[in-house]
Amino acid sequence: MAKKYGMGIIGAGMIGNFHARAIKGLPNAELISVCEQVPERGQKFAAEHGCAFYDDLTKFLNDDRLDVVTVATPSGLHRDVAVAAAKAGKHCIVEKPIEITLPRIDAILEAHDKAGTTVGGIFNxxxxxxxxxxxxxxxxxxxxxxxxxxxxxxxxxxxxxxxxxxxxxxxxxxxxxxxxxxxxxxxxxxxxxxxxxxxxxxxxxxxxxxxxxxxxxxxxxxxxxxxxxxxxxxxxxxxxxxxxxxxxxxxxxxxxxxxxxxxxxxxxxxxxxxxxxxxxxxxxxxxxxxxxxxxxGMTPDLHRANFADFLAALDEKRQPSISGLEARKxxxxxxxxxxxxxxxxxxxxx
Ligand SMILES: NC(=O)c1ccc[n+]([C@@H]2O[C@H](COP(=O)([O-])OP(=O)(O)OC[C@H]3O[C@@H](n4cnc5c(N)ncnc54)[C@H](O)[C@@H]3O)[C@@H](O)[C@H]2O)c1
Structure with missing residues (x-):
């Protein structure tokens, strides 16, 4: 039977909500948790989407049920959380733009390369x-x-x-x-x-x-x-x-x-x-x-297809269609x- 992936979202803002709805429609994934720096926003999100809330990134990443993290923080804040996810051994799907400078993008790619985890981007x-x-x-x-x-x-x-x-x-x-x-x-x-x-x-x-x-x-x-x-x-x-x-x-x-x-x-x-x-x-x-x-006019469907390809890539031990390098272009x-x-x-x- 295909593996079921535990997924968590960092950032409970506008697009984080679409991530939650996208994950919910995936047969081989379960939304485990959300990490949000504004506690009231994170608690409301967790209650709405039926998942755990963390305001601490380290605790969020140390949850054993978590396999894949989606990054939905503001663009220039993607690097730090995506690198931390790699260090914690978690695969990572990062919103567009994957980061805002090439050295910051390369830091994400290198961290995942070193950790043996997979990183991909989002172009729904x-x-x-x-x-x-x-x-x-x-x-x-x-x-x-x-x-x-x-x-x-x-x-x-x-x-x-x-x-x-x-x-x-x-x-x-x-x-x-x-x-x-x-x-x-x-x-x-x-x-x-x-x-x-x-x-x-x-x-x-x-x-x-x-x-x-x-x-x-x-x-x-x-x-x-x-x-x-x-x-x-x-x-x-x-x-x-x-x-x-x-x-x-x-x-x-x-x-x-x-x-x-x-x-x-x-x-x-x-x-x-x-x-x-x-x-x-x-x-x-x-x-x-x-x-x-x-x-x-946005629906979660295209994000769901983006995430589905990423999970299929993990199953098939290949790079996702929108790999980190592809998202960099x-x-x-x-x-x-x-x-x-x-x-x-x-x-x-x-
Ligand atoms: N793919 C798309 O179609 C699409 C559409 C809109 C936005 N985006 C991208 O999504 C990202 C977020 O955009 P948004 O409009 O949702 O922003 P937003 O401001 O609505 O939400 C960002 C959330 O991240 C939280 N946050 C910031 N730093 C954090 C941290 N270190 N740990 C935990 N939470 C943290 C903020 O408190 C906020 O709740 C951006 O990179 C943006 O470009 C993509």
Whole structure:
């Protein structure tokens, strides 16, 4: 019989709640515990989700029933808890961005490597049916010579979002703005489809928010290692916010994806499947995930699929699809964007 994994969550905030609901639907996992630094929040969460509450990380990690930890603390606080989890022998699934600088990410990867535990990231949008279909078309070479990739996250956050205090909009903990916090899903998908980025040339601005350190608007030109070109733009400054658009193109095909729908699916060499795909997925999204509110339109289903792959990887003794190294890629691209915006020069990725 397949192993049943004891899972615990660090951070009982907005996304921690989705983690709990995602874990509950997994046949081979049980939510054991939550670790939260604000006791009232942790106790309420534990009562709601029927698990143990700890306000002490060491005690949380020393619980023998715990096999896998999910990290749902603010972004720049992922390293310390993920490293502590490795030292306690616990596998770890870390929210996006896995961390906010490359040395901090590498500290997590090294700690898990040394401990022999597995670490993975979260990019829930990768588990959409349309993402899988588009990736398959890329892998089958259906686009011919890849020529262009576009990622557009035209989102909106009001001033109250940033004014609620805490970590949002601060370099030290958020690690960036419209790109690092909101747009990272879109950037990850672009590199997933188009392959590694060779260099970027970027502008970033803070155009319509006050009292934030980070950018709310970005525009980037990209060259991929394949030689294809592209653009990336992510904002929290475009009221009212609408669906994310990704376009992948070559000299034999173009696909446009808007959130979890296709707005264009066209190939020079048609297959029988293409009509079925268009019939099922060609549409404009009615509810746009994340466009105007961090949890708008979100369900736990995609996180559940992300976690299910991680647990299957443990069973099968392989790396999860979104390994720590895979989760690192989008952060590396975004850090190059920030460097380019700062220096006014193109920045090559190593
Ligand atoms: N995958 C997604 O779609 C998605 C969506 C939203 C947020 N996120 C990511 O999830 C993370 C958390 O975001 P959020 O919106 O839930 O934040 P939040 O502020 O709502 O929640 C964070 C929680 O962590 C707690 N915390 C902080 N440090 C802690 C520590 N050392 N030990 C225990 N608890 C601690 C805080 O008290 C808070 O309750 C961020 O990295 C964010 O980028 C991912």
């Amino acid at each position: 949008m990768r588990y959409e049916a349309t993402t899988k279909l588009l990736k398959q078309a890329v892998d089958q070479g259906r686009f011919g010579r890849m020529t262009f990739g576009m990622a557009f996250g035209p989102w909106w956050r009001d001033q109250a979002y940033y004014d609620q205090g805490g970590w949002r909009g601060k370099w030290e903990i958020d690690g960036g703005g419209a790109m690092m916090n909101q747009g990272i899903h879109t950037i990850d998908l672009l590199q997933y489809f188009m392959g590694p980025v060779k260099q970027v040339c970027a502008f970033t601005r803070t155009l319509c928010h006050e009292r934030i350190e980070v950018e709310d608007t970005s525009a980037v030109a990209v060259e991929f290692a394949s030689g294809a070109l592209g653009t990336m733009a992510c904002t929290t400054s475009m009221w009212p916010g609408h669906y994310r658009v990704i376009e992948v193109a070559g000299d034999r095909g173009t696909v446009g994806m808007a959130d979890a729908k296709f707005i264009f699916w066209q190939f020079a060499e048609e297959t029988e499947e293409d009509n079925r795909i268009r019939a099922e997925y060609l549409d404009f999204p009615k509810v746009s995930v994340g466009a105007a509110n961090p949890s708008a 989008a952060v590396q691209i975004i850090l190059a964007v920030y460097e380019s915006a700062r220096t006014g020069k193109p920045v090559a990725l190593q």
